Amino acid sequence: xxxGEALRVVLRSGSGRMGIGLLxxxxxxxxxxxxxxxxxxGLRFWNNPIAWADNPKAAPPAWTNLVGDQAPSHRVxxxxxxxxxxxxxxxxxxxxxxxxxxxxxxxxxxxxVSVGEVTFYDRPPVISMTLERPDGRAATILQExxxxxxPDETPPVTRFADExxxxxxTGDTNSLTATSDFLQREFDLRLTEAELQGNLETAxxxxxxxxxxxxxxxxxxxxxxxxxxxxxxxxxxxxxVRFVAAGGVFGLMGTDxxxxxxATGLMFGFPVALIIGISTSVAATILGTFFGILSxxxxxxxxxxxxxxxxxxxxxxxxPILIFLIFVLGQKLWLVxxxxxxxxxxxxxxxxxxxxxxxxxGQLVEATQALGASRWRIMFRHVFFQMAPFxxxxxxxxxxxxxxAEAGLSFLGLGDPSLPTWGQILExxxxxxxxxxxxxxxxxxxGILIVITAMTFVLLALAMEPVLNPRLxxxxx
Amino acid sequence: xxxxxxxxxxMLDLQDVAMHFKSRGRGFHTTTVRALDGVSLTLDxxxxxxxxGESGCGKTTLGRVSLRLLEPTAGRVLFDNVDITQVKESNxxxxxxxxxxxxxxxxxxxxPYMTIRQIVEEPLIIHGVGSASERLERVQWALDEVRMRPAxxxxxxxxxxxxxxxxxxxxxxxxxxxxxxxxxxxxPVSMIDASSRAEILALLSxxxxxxxxxxxxxxxxxxxxxxxxxxxxxxxxxxxxxxGPTVDLINNPLxxxxxxxxNAVPEPDPANRLAERPVLPGExxxxxxxxxxxxxHPRCPVFxxxxxxxxxxxxxxVEPDRTVECHLYGAEGKERVGRDTGKSVSGDAxxx
Numbered sequence: 061x062x063x064g065e066a067l068r069v070v071l072r073s074g075s076g077r078m079g080i081g082l083l084x085x086x087x088x089x090x091x092x093x094x095x096x097x098x099x100x101x102g103l104r105f106w107n108n109p110i111a112w113a114d115n116p117k118a119a120p121p122a123w124t125n126l127v128g129d130q131a132p133s134h135r136v137x138x139x140x141x142x143x144x145x146x147x148x149x150x151x152x153x154x155x156x157x158x159x160x161x162x163x164x165x166x167x168x169x170x171x172x173v174s175v176g177e178v179t180f181y182d183r184p185p186v187i188s189m190t191l192e193r194p195d196g197r198a199a200t201i202l203q204e205x206x207x208x209x210x211p212d213e214t215p216p217v218t219r220f221a222d223e224x225x226x227x228x229x230t231g232d233t234n235s236l237t238a239t240s241d242f243l244q245r246e247f248d249l250r251l252t253e254a255e256l257q258g259n260l261e262t263a264x265x266x267x268x269x270x271x272x273x274x275x276x277x278x279x280x281x282x283x284x285x286x287x288x289x290x291x292x293x294x295x296x297x298x299x300x301v302r303f304v305a306a307g308g309v310f311g312l313m314g315t316d317x318x319x320x321x322x323a324t325g326l327m328f329g330f331p332v333a334l335i336i337g338i339s340t341s342v343a344a345t346i347l348g349t350f351f352g353i354l355s356x357x358x359x360x361x362x363x364x365x366x367x368x369x370x371x372x373x374x375x376x377x378x379x380p381i382l383i384f385l386i387f388v389l390g391q392k393l394w395l396v397x398x399x400x401x402x403x404x405x406x407x408x409x410x411x412x413x414x415x416x417x418x419x420x421x422g423q424l425v426e427a428t429q430a431l432g433a434s435r436w437r438i439m440f441r442h443v444f445f446q447m448a449p450f451x452x453x454x455x456x457x458x459x460x461x462x463x464x465a466e467a468g469l470s471f472l473g474l475g476d477p478s479l480p481t482w483g484q485i486l487e488x489x490x491x492x493x494x495x496x497x498x499x500x501x502x503x504x505x506x507g508i509l510i511v512i513t514a515m516t517f518v519l520l521a522l523a524m525e526p527v528l529n530p531r532l533x534x535x536x537x
Numbered sequence: 538x539x540x541x542x543x544x545x546x547x548m549l550d551l552q553d554v555a556m557h558f559k560s561r562g563r564g565f566h567t568t569t570v571r572a573l574d575g576v577s578l579t580l581d582x583x584x585x586x587x588x589x590g591e592s593g594c595g596k597t598t599l600g601r602v603s604l605r606l607l608e609p610t611a612g613r614v615l616f617d618n619v620d621i622t623q624v625k626e627s628n629x630x631x632x633x634x635x636x637x638x639x640x641x642x643x644x645x646x647x648x649p650y651m652t653i654r655q656i657v658e659e660p661l662i663i664h665g666v667g668s669a670s671e672r673l674e675r676v677q678w679a680l681d682e683v684r685m686r687p688a689x690x691x692x693x694x695x696x697x698x699x700x701x702x703x704x705x706x707x708x709x710x711x712x713x714x715x716x717x718x719x720x721x722x723x724x725p726v727s728m729i730d731a732s733s734r735a736e737i738l739a740l741l742s743x744x745x746x747x748x749x750x751x752x753x754x755x756x757x758x759x760x761x762x763x764x765x766x767x768x769x770x771x772x773x774x775x776x777x778x779x780x781g782p783t784v785d786l787i788n789n790p791l792x793x794x795x796x797x798x799x800n801a802v803p804e805p806d807p808a809n810r811l812a813e814r815p816v817l818p819g820e821x822x823x824x825x826x827x828x829x830x831x832x833x834h835p836r837c838p839v840f841x842x843x844x845x846x847x848x849x850x851x852x853x854x855v856e857p858d859r860t861v862e863c864h865l866y867g868a869e870g871k872e873r874v875g876r877d878t879g880k881s882v883s884g885d886a887x888x889x
Contacts, residue, residue: 423646430604430721431660431711432633445650 066449066527076523082516090331101328102478106320113226114302115319116169118494119310120501131308132164137285140300152294156287156301165278167261168305170230173202173287176299177224181215183292184208189229189303190288191264194281199242199264201235202227202287216295224302230260239263314501317492322485326505329482332393333463333513336481340397340462344404345455351405352412353439353447357420367413370406378403379468386474393476396469400462408454412447419446453524460514467510482506546618547579548751549603549719554612556598556775560825570825572598573609574775582718583749587766587783589759589798591821595775596755600721603753604638605629616719634664637712641724643704647696647711653680654692657710664715679710683740702733709740716748723755738765759802763787768858771795774832775824781859791861793837831864839865841873 070076098104105111116134125131142154162168173189189202204227209217219225229235236253239260243249249268256263259274265283266276285303313323355366382399389395419425420443428438444451469475470483471490489495489502556573572595580586588596601607603614605621613620621632637660640646647656657676661667667675680688683706696704705725712720722741726734738761744750754766762769762783769783771792779792790796797817819836822828828835834845844864853866864870 423640423642424648426601426606427638427640427646427708427711428648428659429606430633430636430638431663432630433659433663437663442648445648448650 066524069527070520070523073523073526075519079516079519079523082512083520086330086334086513086516089327090334093327093331097324097328100478102476102480106325106328106480107477109318110223112315112319112321113228114172114174114304114306115315115321116306116308116310117315117319118317118497118499118502119169119308119315120499121312121314122307122309123312124314124501125309129166130164132162132166132168132305134307134310135160135168135305137303138300139302142289142298142301150292152291152296154289154291154298156289156303157284158286158303159282159284160305161281162265162283162305163280164308165280166308167265167278169261169308170228170304170306171201171261171264172226172228172230172302172304172306174224174226174302174304175220175287175289176301177221178206178219178289178296178298179216180206180219180291180296181217181293182296184217184219185292185296185298186288186290187225188288188290190286192284192286193264194279194283195267197242197246199239199246201229201238201242201264202232203234203238224300236260243268313505314499316485316488316494316499316502322502322505325480325485326482326509328480329485329506329509332479332481333466333510336393336397336466337459337463337513337517340400340404341455341458343397343401344458344462345408345451347401348405348408348454349412349444349447349451352409353416353443355409356413356416357435357439357443363413366409370409373403373406374410376403378465382465382469383472383474386469391474391476393466393479396466396474396476397462400465404458404462408451408458411454412451415447415450416443419443449524449528453521453528456517456524457521459517463510463513482510486510546615547581548617549578549580549753550613550615551576551578551599551603552613552615553577554599554602554609554614556595556602556607557610568825570823571775571827572824573602574827575612576772576775576777578753578770578777578780580719580751580753582751583745585745585752585754585766585768587754587756587762587769588772589756589762589769590772591798592757593821593824594772595824596757596772597723598775599772600638600723600753600755603719604636604721605632606638630664634660634715635717636719636721637715637717638721638723639705639708639712639725642728643701643708644696644728646708647704649696652693652695653685653699653707656696656707657714660711660715666715675714676710679714680707682713682744683707683710685710700733701729702737705729705733705737706740709737709744713744713748717750719751719753721753721755724757725754726761727756727758734761735764741765759787759799771798774821774827776832776862778833778863779859779861781856781861785856785859791855791859791866792833792863793839793865794833797836797838841870844869844873 071080114136119134122133137158139156143157144155146153146155175187178185184206187202187204187206188200190198190200192198206219209215233253236256240251240253240256243251243263247268251274255274262276266278269275269277287301287303289298289301291298311321311323313321313326315321351366351370355363382396385399386395424442425438428442466481467483467486470481471487473487475481475484475487485506486503489499494502554573554576555571558570558572559567560570561567576599578586588599590596598607602609605614609622614622616632616636621629624632654673654676657679658672661672661675666672676692677688680691685691685703685706696707699707725741726737729737741752742765745752754762756762766783768781769786770777770780771786771794772778773794779786779790779795786795787799790799800815817836822835828846830846830848831837831850834840837845841864848864848869850862850864851867852860852862854860855866865874
């Protein structure tokens with residue numbers, strides 16, 4: 061059957077249309093990824109906790125706010141230049157003001173302030189942060205001096221060049237003390253730092269009820285966070301300032317316990333899954349086809365050697381070998397793929413050999429031999445094409461097997477850390493106990509994506525069936 | 538060495554060719570299937586020899602050996618005085634170019650994944666003939682020769698769109714592109730509709746006249762042999778039992794097997810519909826277990842005990858162009874027939 065005709069037959073069945081549709085989506089998403097992701101995404105971002113520090117941890121997707129309680133949304137404010145500059149004598153105060161509406165009953169999950177590269181000549185700059193509440197009260201919860209000039213340094217001194225200085229207010233003892241002072245001053249409420257620990261945002265974004273020591277009613281309205289950087293030389297500079305009022309929900313797919321945006325990880329999994337599945341099955345099919353046709357056509361010793369080798373390979377249990385080799389050689393994706401190829405060809409070889417034996421004794425081979433065609437020409441110009449539809453179907457069928465094998469290995473904790481895959485996301489969720497805690501957004505999407513991808517190829521293989529077996533072909537109406 | 542009328546060596550000369558297949562039996566036992574057991578034949582350019590026999594008699598094996606698709610166990614196959622059984626496959630290109638085959642089943646001998654153009658062009662590509670445009674011209678010429686006209690209409694079609702007769706023409710065109718001297722025609726019309734048979738055979742004869750092709754025409758149909766081949770050889774269990782001009786062979790069969798074979802040909806005469814016809818008893822024995830003496834003796838209606846089952850029959854030159862392998866015509870056999878008056882040479886066959 062011609063390729064065009066085969067495609068028509070595939071498209072005639074529901075499973076074929078669905079398979080091709082799903083494949084188109086998978087391929088489309090996979091093609092988008094290289095445009096938006098750096099190639100070292102896995103190491104530089106995914107498995108680097110610093111990259112995700114300002115995200116809320118284990119936050120469900122933002123659209124869950126459509127039903128049930130309103131969780132605060134995630135707010136990130138970045139500023140490169142101050143909103144106001146005040147000069148008093150030699151000192152310059154840079155004011156960075158960020159105003160936001162806090163409408164949720166729950167306080168932000170955490171607060172953080174980050175300051176980018178700071179350069180100073182004389183005295184080190186002072187960084188402070190004040191939170192102005194809707195009730196007019198203001199709490200200065202951060203006051204920090206940039207580390208001064210060391211004896212071996214000469215001005216200008218640069219700080220936080222490699223990585224911004226990030227102050228995690230929620231866990232900062234100075235902030236706790238400042239908040240404790242604020243509560244005592246404004247509400248005459250005495251709370252120790254220990255009592256405030258973990259309740260910092262509740263206290264800052266609420267009003268004490270007066271009944272219980274650490275009980276607050278939520279205070280909604282407009283909040284303003286003002287970050288002040290005071291410098292003492294005209295040449296001093298501050299590169300950027302960031303303030304984060306972390307939400308209780310995040311993005312399209314939520315985050316995991318490290319704050320990683322699951323949407324980005326899942327997106328990255330598309331091309332990885334397709335590359336694993338398709339390249340492994342293509343390589344295994346090429347090997348299997350070559351050895352199968354060679355074995356069936358040559359006969360004799362070549363046949364015996366290939367078939368015994370195939371028998372040995374099919375009888376070695378794949379999973380233990382994979383686990384063993386990964387332990388010995390390291391968690392490399394290419395290693396997994398190579399092993400899958402090495403163990404993937406024999407099945408096809410054994411089937412193809414028996415098919416070739418049938419074709420070999422046929423008149424086509426005899427007629428072509430009589431023309432003077434070489435063995436290779438007969439094998440790969442004639443015999444191969446007789447088997448091509450079957451080989452293509454086998455290749456499609458092997459694709460989900462490879463994807464599932466990689467997912468299984470990742471689930472066992474043997475995934476390649478440099479390339480996040482759906483199996484790895486699933487494994488991390490499982491290991492963290494996401495199933496038991498109820499972080500469904502961490503477990504369901506990768507699982508469903510693995511199933512859908514595998515199903516795409518199974519549907520395609522099903523739709524290929526009538527191409528292989530004309531008796532199954534529905535009569536054209 | 539056989540010499541033909543010109544005194545030169547014949548184009549194709551099979552000398553005492555044997556083809557034994559070994560097959561593994563039970564345990565360490567191996568059985569030998571004697572598909573060909575000492576066959577000699579000659580064929581010249583422009584000549585046609587029909588090989589007639591039942592299925593399993595070795596006629597197809599003979600054809601395959603003559604194209605060196607099989608290497609015979611014993612004997613020589615001389616093509617233009619070169620023993621092709623001794624030539625390595627890689628050095629066989631010259632022979633492959635001059636000898637071609639047309640096969641029985643036009644449905645399986647053409648690659649269903651190739652267009653007619655690719656099929657007919659393939660021998661030219663294999664033998665590195667001409668440029669692409671020269672090859673296309675040659676393909677069109679070959680299709681025109683087999684009356685696939687206009688050739689351009691067929692070039693890009695696939696075999697499954699053609700009728701059986703058209704496919705066989707494509708098979709002939711493929712054999713013809715290299716203008717060979719020898720063509721093995723292995724039952725070329727047995728799978729074709731009766732209506733196209735005569736046409737295909739006429740086409741083959743026409744091509745023979747034009748290009749002096751020698752045909753080895755293998756068939757089980759003695760009727761087409763009569764029309765197509767002036768000479769015929771009857772094979773039984775791996776041996777040629779009778780050979781001669783086809784017309785003589787049919788009108789006056791000498792070997793009891795040839796007689797039986799001819800009796801089995803249905804006659805389209807309603808007057809015969811109730812006539813009982815003598816039929817050869819039993820089936821041909823397996824070539825894995827060839828009977829002793831004359832291999833036909835278990836089925837022979839004129840079997841002579843003590844002679845036919847013991848002594849291999851001699852090759853008797855009955856007429857200048859006729860040979861038969863039967864004791865009836867050998868010295869010893871004639872003597873026995875003379876003694877035993879109850880049987881005659883052309884005696885009635887046993888009726889089953």
